[in-house]
Amino acid sequence: MPEYQSCYTVSNLNSQIRNLLEGSLSDIWVKGEISNFHHHPSSGHMYFTLKDENGELRCAMFRGNNQYLKFKPGNGMEVRLFGSVTVYEQRGQVQLKVSLIEPAGLGDLFKAFDALKKALSEEGLFDPVHKQPLPKYPKIIGVVTSGSSAAFQDIIHVLKRRSPHVEIILKSVSVQGESSALDIADGINEMNQFGQVDVIILGRGGGSLEDLWSFNEEAVARSIFKSDIPIISAVGHETDFTISDFVADLRAPTPSAAAELSSIPTEDIYASLGEYKVDLSSVLEKIIERSWVRMDHLETRTSLQQPQKIIEAQSDTVSNYYQRIIQVMQTSKKNFVNKTNVLEKQLIGLGPSQVLNRGYSIAYIDSGEIIRSSVDIEIGDPFTLSTGKGSLGAEKTSDL
Amino acid sequence: MAKKEKNQTFEDALSRLETLVEKMESGEGTLEQSLDWFDEGMSLIKSCRQELESAEQKVKELIKNSEGGYSLKDQQ
Numbered sequence: 316m317p318e319y320q321s322c323y324t325v326s327n328l329n330s331q332i333r334n335l336l337e338g339s340l341s342d343i344w345v346k347g348e349i350s351n352f353h354h355h356p357s358s359g360h361m362y363f364t365l366k367d368e369n370g371e372l373r374c375a376m377f378r379g380n381n382q383y384l385k386f387k388p389g390n391g392m393e394v395r396l397f398g399s400v401t402v403y404e405q406r407g408q409v410q411l412k413v414s415l416i417e418p419a420g421l422g423d424l425f426k427a428f429d430a431l432k433k434a435l436s437e438e439g440l441f442d443p444v445h446k447q448p449l450p451k452y453p454k455i456i457g458v459v460t461s462g463s464s465a466a467f468q469d470i471i472h473v474l475k476r477r478s479p480h481v482e483i484i485l486k487s488v489s490v491q492g493e494s495s496a497l498d499i500a501d502g503i504n505e506m507n508q509f510g511q512v513d514v515i516i517l518g519r520g521g522g523s524l525e526d527l528w529s530f531n532e533e534a535v536a537r538s539i540f541k542s543d544i545p546i547i548s549a550v551g552h553e554t555d556f557t558i559s560d561f562v563a564d565l566r567a568p569t570p571s572a573a574a575e576l577s578s579i580p581t582e583d584i585y586a587s588l589g590e591y592k593v594d595l596s597s598v599l600e601k602i603i604e605r606s607w608v609r610m611d612h613l614e615t616r617t618s619l620q621q622p623q624k625i626i627e628a629q630s631d632t633v634s635n636y637y638q639r640i641i642q643v644m645q646t647s648k649k650n651f652v653n654k655t656n657v658l659e660k661q662l663i664g665l666g667p668s669q670v671l672n673r674g675y676s677i678a679y680i681d682s683g684e685i686i687r688s689s690v691d692i693e694i695g696d697p698f699t700l701s702t703g704k705g706s707l708g709a710e711k712t713s714d715l
Numbered sequence: 716m717a718k719k720e721k722n723q724t725f726e727d728a729l730s731r732l733e734t735l736v737e738k739m740e741s742g743e744g745t746l747e748q749s750l751d752w753f754d755e756g757m758s759l760i761k762s763c764r765q766e767l768e769s770a771e772q773k774v775k776e777l778i779k780n781s782e783g784g785y786s787l788k789d790q791q
Contacts, residue, residue: 591760
C-alpha cells in the first residue's frame with residue numbers, strides 16, 4: 316500500500332507535468348491537418364486542433380506570432396508547425412504553443428521558389444536589358460501549352476475574333492506533374508529550332524501552387540532566357556506569379572490577355588496599309604510637282620534655241636500630263652501604278668536631257684553663264700561644253 | 716542560337732513601307748527612283764491586303780520527327 320505523504324494536489328501535478336513536457340518537448344516541428352480553426356476576433360489569438368489519422372493535438376497561436384502570416388490558415392489545410400508543448404494547467408490540457416506555421420509540402424515549394432528567384436535574379440536573368448521587344452505585326456504565333464487545355468482554347472478564341480489573319484502553331488506539352496518542366500523547356504527550344512514563329516505564348520490556366528510548379532523550375536527559366544523568339548508568359552490567374560513570368564520578355568495576367576498582347580487586330584493592319592497608301596501617293600504627288608516646277612524653271616532660264624522651242628511647244632502637254640497624274644492619284648485607280656510608269660517615261664522624254672542626248676550641247680563660261688553669242692567670249696577664253704553624257708573643257712580658237 | 720530565315724512577314728513589309736515613305740519624303744531620290752519606290756510600296760500594300768483577305772485562322776501543331784526535323788499537322 317503506497318504512503319500518502321507524497322500526494323500531489325491537482326495543481327501541483329499539472330505544474331509538474333508542464334515542467335516535464337516543456338523541458339523536453341520545446342522548439343519542435345510537428346505536422347498535421349488543421350481542424351476546428353478559430354481566430355478569436357477580440358484577442359487575435361488562433362486556436363485549432365492539429366490531427367492526423369490517429370490523434371489530435373490542441374494548438375494555440377497567439378496574436379504576437381500570427382499577425383504577419385503570409386497565408387491564411389484554415390480547416391483541412393496540411394501544415395507544419397514550430398512550437399513548444401505546454402500544459403494549460405487550469406484544465407490539465409496538453410497543447411502546442413505555436414510560433415511558426417507554414418503549409419506542409421507547400422513550405423518546401425515556397426522556399427525553393429524564393430531561393431531560385433534570388434539566384435536567377437542575381438545572375439541577371441530578370442534584367443530588363445535582356446527583354447526582347449515583341450514584334451508589332453506578328454503573322455505566326457507559337458503557343459507552348461497543353462493542346463487540350465482551356466488556356467489554349469482561350470488563346471484561339473481571342474485570336475480568331477481579333478486577328479483572324481494570324482496563324483497559330485501549337486507545341487503541345489504537359490504543363491503539370493513529373494517531368495513537365497523539362498517538357499516545357501523542350502517545347503520552347505523546339506519552337507526556336509523550328510524558327511518560323513514571330514512570338515511565343517507560354518501559357519497555362521489557373522491552378523494551385525503545385526499545379527503551376529513546373530513554371531517555377533530552373534529548366535523552364537533557362538530555356539525562356541535562351542530563346543531568340545520573344546516570349547510572353549501567361550501562367551495561372553492574375554494573382555499568380557511564377558519564375559517564368561520574371562524571365563519572359565512580357566508577363567500577361569492570363570492566357571487570353573497574352574493573346575491580346577501578342578497580336579494587332581486585323582482591322583488595324585488594314586488601317587495602317589491605307590495610311591501608307593495615302594502617304595506614298597501624297598509624297599509622290601509632291602515629287603512630281605517639284606520635278607515639274609524645276610523643269611518650268613529651266614525653261615525660262617535657258618536660252619538654248621532648240622530645246623526651248625521644244626519645251627515651249629510641249630509645255631502644255633507637260634501640264635496636261637501633270638494634271639492627269641494628279642487626277643489619277645486622287646482617284647486612286649487600281650491601274651495607277653502602270654499609268655504612272657508610262658507617264659513618267661513621257662515626262663522624262665520632255666526634259667532637256669533627252670534633247671542633249673540627241674546631240675545638242677550647252678556652252679558655259681566659268682561663271683556658269685550660258686554663251687549666247689560668239690562674241691560673249693574672246694579668242695583664247697576657256698569654256699565648258701555640257702553634252703547629253705558628261706561635260707568637257709574647251710577653248711575659243713577663232714570666230715567663224 | 717542563330718535565327719533562321721523567315722518568310723516575308725507583315726513586320727518586314729510594313730517596316731519596308733515605312734522606309735519607302737521616309738526615303739521619298741527625304742527627297743534623296745530621283746524622280747525615277749521615287750516612282751520605283753512608289754511602285755514597290757503599292758505592290759507591298761497590295762500583297763499584304765491580299766494575304767489578309769485570303770487568311771483564315773489556321774491552327775497547326777508542331778511535330779518533331781525522328782530525323783530531328785519538324786513538320787506541321789493541321790489542328791481542328
